[in-house]
Amino acid sequence: MIDLKSIVSYLDAEYPASLAEEWDNVGLLVGDLSARIKTMMTCLTVTPEVCEESVAKKVDLIISHHPFPFQAMKQITSQTVEGSMLLRLISHGIAVYSPHTAHDSAKDGVNQQLAAILDLTDVVPLNANGSGCIGYCKQNGILLSDLLQIVVSRLGTCSYVGDLNKSVNRIAIGCGAVDEFVDEAVKQEADLLLLGEARFHTCLHAQSLRLALILTGHFASEHFAVKTLAKKITAQFPKIPCFSSDSEQDVIKRYN
Numbered sequence: 001m002i003d004l005k006s007i008v009s010y011l012d013a014e015y016p017a018s019l020a021e022e023w024d025n026v027g028l029l030v031g032d033l034s035a036r037i038k039t040m041m042t043c044l045t046v047t048p049e050v051c052e053e054s055v056a057k058k059v060d061l062i063i064s065h066h067p068f069p070f071q072a073m074k075q076i077t078s079q080t081v082e083g084s085m086l087l088r089l090i091s092h093g094i095a096v097y098s099p100h101t102a103h104d105s106a107k108d109g110v111n112q113q114l115a116a117i118l119d120l121t122d123v124v125p126l127n128a129n130g131s132g133c134i135g136y137c138k139q140n141g142i143l144l145s146d147l148l149q150i151v152v153s154r155l156g157t158c159s160y161v162g163d164l165n166k167s168v169n170r171i172a173i174g175c176g177a178v179d180e181f182v183d184e185a186v187k188q189e190a191d192l193l194l195l196g197e198a199r200f201h202t203c204l205h206a207q208s209l210r211l212a213l214i215l216t217g218h219f220a221s222e223h224f225a226v227k228t229l230a231k232k233i234t235a236q237f238p239k240i241p242c243f244s245s246d247s248e249q250d251v252i253k254r255y256n
Helices: 004-014 046-058 079-091 099-103 112-115 144-155 181-187 201-208 218-236
Strands: 026-031 040-043 063-064 095-098 121-124 133-137 159-161 170-177 192-197 211-217 242-244
Touching: 004 026, 004 063, 004 095, 026 079, 040 046, 040 218, 046 079, 046 112, 063 218, 079 181, 099 112, 099 170, 112 121, 112 133, 112 170, 112 218, 144 170, 144 192, 144 211, 144 218, 159 201, 170 181, 181 192, 181 201, 192 218, 201 211
Parallel strands: 040 063, 040 242, 063 095, 170 192, 192 211
Antiparallel strands: 026 095, 121 133, 133 170, 159 211
16 A cells, blocks of 8 residues: 555656646545555546446546546535535545646657657647647658548547648647647648547638648547556556556447
C-alpha cells in the first residue's frame, strides 16, 4: 500500500495544473490524502458503469481523464446521477484524480501520443499556451486518403473534411473537442487538423480556409491514452496494481 498523497504528488508533477486550461478542474477531486491505496484504475470518464466497476474491483483510486465532478455542485444527493455516483464512490472510500487538459498538453501527453501515432517530426506546441501540437509528416506530401487509412488502422473509424487527393505535409493535433484550434492551425500553416470532434459550422469554416480535418470521435482521440497512463503509473508504483477500465465504451455507436 501507499498513501494517496504520494500518488497525487507524482501525478501533479507529471501533469501540473499550470498546463491545464483556465476553465478546467484538475487534480485530486475526491479523496483523503492520508488514505492508503492498494489498487488503482484509469478511465476516460467516470460513468455509472465505471463507478460500479471500481466498486466491484475494490479500487481505491480512479484516475479519470475527464474531471468528476467537472462543474460545481450545489447539492450532492441521490436525486441526480452525478450525486449518486459521488455518494457511492465516497461511501466505498474511492478517490478520484483528473489530469484532463494538463494530460492533453504534457510532454508525453495525449496530443504528443497522437503525433507519435501519425509519425510526425519536429513536433512543437500549437499555440503559446502550450495547447495542442503541430509537426511534419515523415512522408512529405502524403495524400489525405492515405492518412485516413493510417488513422483508421490505429484509432478506428473516422470522418473527414477536405479533398481526398489533398497533399498533406504539416499537421496540427488537438484531442477532444477543440473547434478553437482551426484558426490557429491555419495561422501555423497546417494542411490538416486532427481532432476528436467539431461542430458542423466549424467544419464549414475549416473548408472555407482550405484546412482539411480528420475527426476521430472524442472517445477514440483520448481513450487509448488512459491505457498508456495505466502502464506509466504501474512502472512508477510497481507494487500497486493499476489497470484501465474494462467497462468503458464509446457512447456514440456507428450504424452501417
